[in-house]
Amino acid sequence: MKKLYALLFAVAFCIPMLVNAQGCDEPSGEGVNVFGFIQPRYQYSEKAANNDTNTFDFNRARIGVMGKIPYDISYYVVLEASPDNQRHDGDAYLLDAFVTYSRYDFARLTMGSFKSPISLELNTACRKLHTINRSRVVEQLASPDRDRGIMVMGGADTTLFQYSFAITNGTGLFAKDDNKEKDYAARVVLNPHKNFKLGASYLYGESASATAGMPDDEKTRWGADLQYKNGGFMFQAEYLYGKDVGSYTTGGGCGEELEVHQGSIKRDGGFIMGMYKFKNNLQPVLKIEYYDSDKDMGNNTEFCTTYGLNYWLNDWTKIQANYVYRAERADEIDNDIFILQVTVNF
Numbered sequence: 001m002k003k004l005y006a007l008l009f010a011v012a013f014c015i016p017m018l019v020n021a022q023g024c025d026e027p028s029g030e031g032v033n034v035f036g037f038i039q040p041r042y043q044y045s046e047k048a049a050n051n052d053t054n055t056f057d058f059n060r061a062r063i064g065v066m067g068k069i070p071y072d073i074s075y076y077v078v079l080e081a082s083p084d085n086q087r088h089d090g091d092a093y094l095l096d097a098f099v100t101y102s103r104y105d106f107a108r109l110t111m112g113s114f115k116s117p118i119s120l121e122l123n124t125a126c127r128k129l130h131t132i133n134r135s136r137v138v139e140q141l142a143s144p145d146r147d148r149g150i151m152v153m154g155g156a157d158t159t160l161f162q163y164s165f166a167i168t169n170g171t172g173l174f175a176k177d178d179n180k181e182k183d184y185a186a187r188v189v190l191n192p193h194k195n196f197k198l199g200a201s202y203l204y205g206e207s208a209s210a211t212a213g214m215p216d217d218e219k220t221r222w223g224a225d226l227q228y229k230n231g232g233f234m235f236q237a238e239y240l241y242g243k244d245v246g247s248y249t250t251g252g253g254c255g256e257e258l259e260v261h262q263g264s265i266k267r268d269g270g271f272i273m274g275m276y277k278f279k280n281n282l283q284p285v286l287k288i289e290y291y292d293s294d295k296d297m298g299n300n301t302e303f304c305t306t307y308g309l310n311y312w313l314n315d316w317t318k319i320q321a322n323y324v325y326r327a328e329r330a331d332e333i334d335n336d337i338f339i340l341q342v343t344v345n346f
Contacts, residue, residue, distance in 0.1 A: 137269025
């Protein structure tokens with residue numbers, strides 16, 4: 001309970017602000033707004049013994065509605081319809097679905113299913129990602145990427161502080177909570193200058209142990225991130241640390257199934273990324289990341305470098321090409337990948 005009180009105090013301290021939910025679009029006026037995007041994709045994957053694979057698929061295919069209801073109520077609902085997602089064996093499913101009460105600028109209240117507030121990259125909208133895939137550490141440690149619960153938010157890019165605080169089941173989108181424990185997540189962003197942002201995230205959760213008579217499982221996450229933007233240039237960096245006691249999860253990112261494993265573990269990772277958008281709408285991107293999947297074991301770190309090129313055909317259409325070079329500390333294998341993706345918003 002001491003950790004919960006500390007989080008609540010942090011939220012109360014940062015309260016004089018306003019922020020959009022999850023970086024999502026705001027409904028324009030009253031009534032229903034239909035929106036969505038599709039991301040057809042081509043992937044060429046290197047594999048050992050010349051068993052390379054190449055395929056066309058859909059990274060994401062989402063359609064939703066949002067709108068406002070008098071007075072001070074808004075709603076946001078999104079369906080994931082990609083046949084290639086690993087959740088629900090490719091069946092369409094409800095992704096984001098939340099209602100927001102925004103009477104008070106300093107504390108907007110949201111309830112439903114939404115993204116966890118931790119991590120800069122996780123809370124970058126999927127259609128606005130600078131590389132096609134999120135970093136490995138974010139996919140593994142900021143999971144489940146979405147959950148059901150309640151969240152309070154405040155602040156904006158134009159204010160000194162932004163904050164979000166959420167209480168969720170901790171079980172992801174597809175499972176009800178089967179015990180009285182909850183996950184508590186908080187994120188605070190400092191905007192000391194219009195071009196510079198500093199962020200910090202923290203999550204703590206408990207769940208009933210799978211072994212009878214054993215203490216509850218515990219999950220802890222904390223991270224820090226920064227962003228600098230000036231003209232066409234942008235630089236981002238992020239670090240995440242995770243400690244799990246009793247059991248831990250892998251997967252749980254966009255389109256991935258969340259898997260539970262027994263045992264305690266410590267993991268961490270991070271990335272740095274730079275990009276420049278030219279006036280002709282070309283944007284080269286370089287991203288360097290690492291992920292240590294077990295800090296108590298040696299030679300367990302994965303390194304990844306993404307060479308990317310983004311091009312905007314117009315305000316609604318973006319083409320991305322990524323070559324991802326992967327290197328393992330213990331024993332490097334042939335697992336590089338080339339990805340070409342088109343994002344069309346509507």
